Amino acid sequence: MSDPGSSPLVFPSVEWFQALRELVNSDEEFRRLGNIDAVMGVKVGERVFVITFEAFECTGVREGTEYDLIDADFFLEMTVEQWRELVTNTQENDGADLSHTLNTLDLMIEGGISDNATGDQLRADVFFRVNQSLQHFFDSSARLETVFE
Numbered sequence: 653m654s655d656p657g658s659s660p661l662v663f664p665s666v667e668w669f670q671a672l673r674e675l676v677n678s679d680e681e682f683r684r685l686g687n688i689d690a691v692m693g694v695k696v697g698e699r700v701f702v703i704t705f706e707a708f709e710c711t712g713v714r715e716g717t718e719y720d721l722i723d724a725d726f727f728l729e730m731t732v733e734q735w736r737e738l739v740t741n742t743q744e745n746d747g748a749d750l751s752h753t754l755n756t757l758d759l760m761i762e763g764g765i766s767d768n769a770t771g772d773q774l775r776a777d778v779f780f781r782v783n784q785s786l787q788h789f790f791d792s793s794a795r796l797e798t799v800f801e
Contacts, residue, residue: 728754
């Protein structure tokens with residue numbers, strides 16, 4: 653969980669994703685997984701977050717708009733309820749169980765969870781090339797004390 657004495661973080665929020673960024677940037681395991689150069693959008697219901705990875709770090713987190721997804725290599729989109737289930741499952745299991753990994757959700761949820769706003773298949777494939785790093789990124793949220801909007 654997050655540091656003792658710290659307040660719970662609200663999901664979804666820039667603060668939640670920034671705390672996750674800080675965790676992975678100080679995590680040797682994340683770097684060991686390899687280089688990741690990608691701009692990822694995260695859609696939680698109507699809200700959009702833009703997360704940038706460069707080399708072995710998460711270098712940026714910001715709230716965006718639907719228009720920002722055009723510049724993302726790919727985006728992950730689920731309903732608020734699906735994201736809540738993912739984050740809750742990750743916390744309960746110290747990482748996503750097999751039915752809640754990004755790869756499984758992409759296969760099991762109708763239409764998938766990953767997409768590309770421009771139809772550029774090469775950019776959309778970045779999701780699959782860096783999937784293990786992305787899974788580690790989201791699994792790290794098990795260490796955050798999270799509350800939901």
